[in-house]
Amino acid sequence: xxxxxxxxxxxxxxxxxxxxxxxxxxxxxxxxxxxxxxxxxxxxxxxxxxxxxxxxxxxxxxxxxxxxxxxxxxxxxxxxxxxxxxxxxxxxxxxxxxxxxxxxxxxxxxxxxxxxxxxxxxxxxxxxxxxxxxxxxxxxxxxxxxxxxxxxxxxxxxxxxxxxxxxxxxxxxxxxxxxxxxxxxxxxxxxxxxxxxxxxxxxxxxxxxxxxxxxxxxxxxxxxxxxxxxxxxxxxxxxxx
Amino acid sequence: xxxxxxxxxxxxxxxxxxxxxxxxxxxxxxxxxxxxxxxxxxxxxxxxxxxxxxxxxxxxxxxxxxxxxxxxxxxxxxxxxxxxxxxxxxxxxxxxxxxxxxxxxxxxxxxxxxxxxxxxxxxxxxxxxxxxxxxxxxxxxxxxxxxxxxxxxxxxxxxxxxxxxxxxxxxxxxxxxxxxxxxxxxxxxxxxxxxxxxxxxxxxxxxxxxxxxxxxxxxxxxxxxxxxxxxxxxxxxxxxx
DNA sequence: TGTACATCAGTGAACGCGCGTTCACTGATGTAC
DNA sequence: TGTACATCAGTGAACGCGCGTTCACTGATGTAC
Numbered sequence: 141x142x143x144x145x146x147x148x149x150x151x152x153x154x155x156x157x158x159x160x161x162x163x164x165x166x167x168x169x170x171x172x173x174x175x176x177x178x179x180x181x182x183x184x185x186x187x188x189x190x191x192x193x194x195x196x197x198x199x200x201x202x203x204x205x206x207x208x209x210x211x212x213x214x215x216x217x218x219x220x221x222x223x224x225x226x227x228x229x230x231x232x233x234x235x236x237x238x239x240x241x242x243x244x245x246x247x248x249x250x251x252x253x254x255x256x257x258x259x260x261x262x263x264x265x266x267x268x269x270x271x272x273x274x275x276x277x278x279x280x281x282x283x284x285x286x287x288x289x290x291x292x293x294x295x296x297x298x299x300x301x302x303x304x305x306x307x308x309x310x311x312x313x314x315x316x317x318x319x320x321x322x323x324x325x326x327x328x329x330x331x332x333x334x335x336x337x338x339x340x341x342x343x344x345x346x347x348x349x350x351x352x353x354x355x356x357x358x359x360x361x362x363x364x365x366x367x368x369x370x371x372x373x374x375x376x377x378x379x380x381x
Numbered sequence: 382x383x384x385x386x387x388x389x390x391x392x393x394x395x396x397x398x399x400x401x402x403x404x405x406x407x408x409x410x411x412x413x414x415x416x417x418x419x420x421x422x423x424x425x426x427x428x429x430x431x432x433x434x435x436x437x438x439x440x441x442x443x444x445x446x447x448x449x450x451x452x453x454x455x456x457x458x459x460x461x462x463x464x465x466x467x468x469x470x471x472x473x474x475x476x477x478x479x480x481x482x483x484x485x486x487x488x489x490x491x492x493x494x495x496x497x498x499x500x501x502x503x504x505x506x507x508x509x510x511x512x513x514x515x516x517x518x519x520x521x522x523x524x525x526x527x528x529x530x531x532x533x534x535x536x537x538x539x540x541x542x543x544x545x546x547x548x549x550x551x552x553x554x555x556x557x558x559x560x561x562x563x564x565x566x567x568x569x570x571x572x573x574x575x576x577x578x579x580x581x582x583x584x585x586x587x588x589x590x591x592x593x594x595x596x597x598x599x600x601x602x603x604x605x606x607x608x609x610x611x612x613x614x615x616x617x618x619x620x621x622x
Numbered sequence: 623t624g625t626a627c628a629t630c631a632g633t634g635a636a637c638g639c640g641c642g643t644t645c646a647c648t649g650a651t652g653t654a655c
Numbered sequence: 656t657g658t659a660c661a662t663c664a665g666t667g668a669a670c671g672c673g674c675g676t677t678c679a680c681t682g683a684t685g686t687a688c
């Protein structure tokens with residue numbers, strides 16, 4: 141039935157290579173025209189094959205789109221994880237490094253960013269396969285907060301008390317996300333994550349046109365302010381042990 | 382040449398009516414399939430006319446799209462302005478009323494919201510005509526801050542000092558936007574506006590799936606927190622001599 | 623108040639294009655004996 | 656090591672559809688004298 145793990149033969153290798161090629165070309169076309177305009181025929185044309193051949197690799201256009209979405213989440217997830225300077229660095233530095241890297245990636249890959257953080261493609265329903273990949277950037281950011289809480293270099297943010305419904309939702313996140321972290325901080329973290337993507341989207345989608353001109357400085361300022369509200373303190377690093 | 386203001390004749394009235402009808406049907410189709418799928422032929426079909434007839438009213442598909450965008454900005458602008466309880470109310474109450482109304486509108490008009498705040502339609506360039514309409518909601522929100530500053534019920538937010546590049550950009554906004562308001566507060570206001578749209582987009586575009594369940598409570602909490610950071614204080618209202 | 627002309631709305635056919643997907647097929651690659 | 660069969664990749668034609676826009680046209684509505 142399925143090709144087992146033993147079949148590292150030429151056919152399987154060629155297949156994997158072509159899947160990669162198709163996605164590469166599709167991603168390239170996405171860059172130029174956006175997700176709605178992504179076309180099976182255009183992709184196969186660029187690959188020099190006949191349009192029907194793609195059905196050996198993807199059962200439909202939507203499946204190709206799904207593959208691209210997962211790849212894109214993974215690409216930005218990689219960027220975030222590799223940008224993290226790690227526990228040795230100050231929490232604020234880590235926050236700025238990761239969010240800055242995500243923004244840089246987004247600026248360089250606007251359409252791919254829009255594919256995952258822009259308006260959903262109409263008629264397309266994201267399958268649950270995307271969830272894990274989608275969680276990687278938020279996980280990297282939550283990691284900072286978790287480490288900071290463990291090292292106790294975090295100030296408790298002087299928060300409004302949480303309304304019960306919000307507390308309940310956030311409490312439910314705690315066990316899997318950040319066991320040692322107070323509920324109010326987790327709520328702040330969700331807001332902060334919202335701000336990261338909100339700020340990048342505002343910039344890339346043109347809503348700060350004629351408002352902000354130095355986008356680098358603006359984004360860093362916003363992220364510094366957001367980090368402060370998260371209780372990631374400014375000067376200290378380390379702690380831990 | 383152009384039909385003068387005197388020609389309030391049947392022809393001009395019919396024309397205006399049909400322009401309205403076309404936009405109504407187009408908006409309706411937008412709701413069902415999104416902006417990329419908006420089709421001249423589908424619109425005219427639903428109106429019972431031949432596809433070429435629309436060129437009497439809109440020179441191209443893009444112009445129809447532009448008209449829809451402006452109308453949408455105006456629709457949400459109306460919503461925001463009408464939701465404002467006015468100077469008599471506490472700043473926080475005004476903030477929650479306006480942002481809550483914008484969110485309600487967005488939930489009820491997801492595709493229209495996506496048209497203006499989602500990913501830009503590829504290949505489409507928004508003409509400058511949209512600027513004024515686009516400014517109405519942010520203007521309504523800035524109005525709260527301006528009034529609060531004038532009445533002095535606003536606490537200075539204890540802010541990080543602004544980096545020079547950010548200060549310069551924000552300073553440039555001040556004269557036209559909020560003359561009496563400190564630069565740091567204006568910077569905060571831009572962040573707050575980013576958060577309003579960021580939070581709504583996160584909810585509507587599915588990024589809080591399995592994270593937040595009570596979206597009403599969450600949004601209000603986020604907006605209360607944002608208002609507090611803006612220096613709109615919680616209990617007091619009025620002031621203003 | 624009536625006529626001649628200009629303006630405009632809407633028609634219907636056509637141009638030229640693109641799309642996703644199905645289907646029977648040819649050859650090449652792999653597998654089992 | 657060689658042969659018979661199964662699997663798979665890719666072809667090429669076709670189906671049935673949709674799209675935006677142009678163009679010459681028919682009639683109806685408006686305007687100037």
